[in-house]
Each structure stands twice: as C-alpha cells, then as structure tokens.
Amino acid sequence: MSRWRLPGTLVALLFGGRTGTWTAVRLDSGERVVKTGADGAVAVVLTSRRAIGFSALLGQTDEVPVPEEEGLEAFQVSGEVASVLTRRRALGFSAQAG
Numbered sequence: 001m002s003r004w005r006l007p008g009t010l011v012a013l014l015f016g017g018r019t020g021t022w023t024a025v026r027l028d029s030g031e032r033v034v035k036t037g038a039d040g041a042v043a044v045v046l047t048s049r050r051a052i053g054f055s056a057l058l059g060q061t062d063e064v065p066v067p068e069e070e071g072l073e074a075f076q077v078s079g080e081v082a083s084v085l086t087r088r089r090a091l092g093f094s095a096q097a098g
Contacts, residue, residue, distance in 0.1 A: 018088065018097035023049070023059065024036060026056070027047060030048075030080075030085045031050075031057070033045060033046070034048060035072065035075050035097055036075070037075060037082065040056075040078070040079040041055065041057045041080050042054065042055060042077060042081060042086065042095040043077070044075070044077055044082040046066065046072065046075065046084060048068045049065065049066065049067070050064060050065050050066050051064045051091055053082060053093025055091075055093070055096075057095045057096065058097060059078075062093060064091055070087055070088045071086055072084070073087075079095075080094060080095035081095070
C-alpha cells in the first residue's frame with residue numbers, strides 16, 4: 001500500500017498480488033489519511049471521512065463512510081481480516097468476502 005501526492009491530489013495505491021493489478025483510490029479535497037494497515041491479503045486506509053478496505057484476493061475495494069466525530073477506538077489488520085472500531089460501531093473487512 002502506498003500513498004502518492006500528485007499536484008492537488010492524494011491517491012492511495014493498493015496492489016492485488018493474486019490478480020496482479022493496482023487499484024487507485026482518490027481522496028477528496030481536504031480528506032486526510034488517519035491510519036493505514038496491511039497484512040496478508042487485506043489492507044485498510046482510514047481517512048477523516050471513510051474507511052477503505054482492500055482485498056488482494058479479489059482485487060477490489062469497499063468503502064464505508066466514517067465521520068471524524070465517531071472517533072477511532074481500535075484498529076487491527078491481521079492475515080485476511082481487518083477491523084475498525086469507533087465509538088459508535090465496529091467495521092470488518094475480509095479478504096475472502098470484501
């Protein structure tokens with residue numbers, strides 16, 4: 001997982017080893033990366049506006065809006081599963097299911 005800054009833009013680049021493809025996720029103006037994690041076949045980018053999960057097995061991303069006021073309580077990425085815990089809810093991302 002890499003972050004690249006292009007003129008006026010921030011992009012998260014994710015590579016799916018099984019599919020051999022790169023996936024780019026453009027971040028919105030004013031959106032900032034809060035935390036990132038990757039292990040095994042899953043990666044997560046938590047921003048000030050959303051959680052972006054990536055499955056290297058499927059080569060796809062899934063996004064869930066996460067307003068900054070929810071506050072991050074815990075963040076873990078291990079093997080094929082990632083979890084994000086806020087004050088309001090728990091989010092899970094799976095490499096097998098997306």
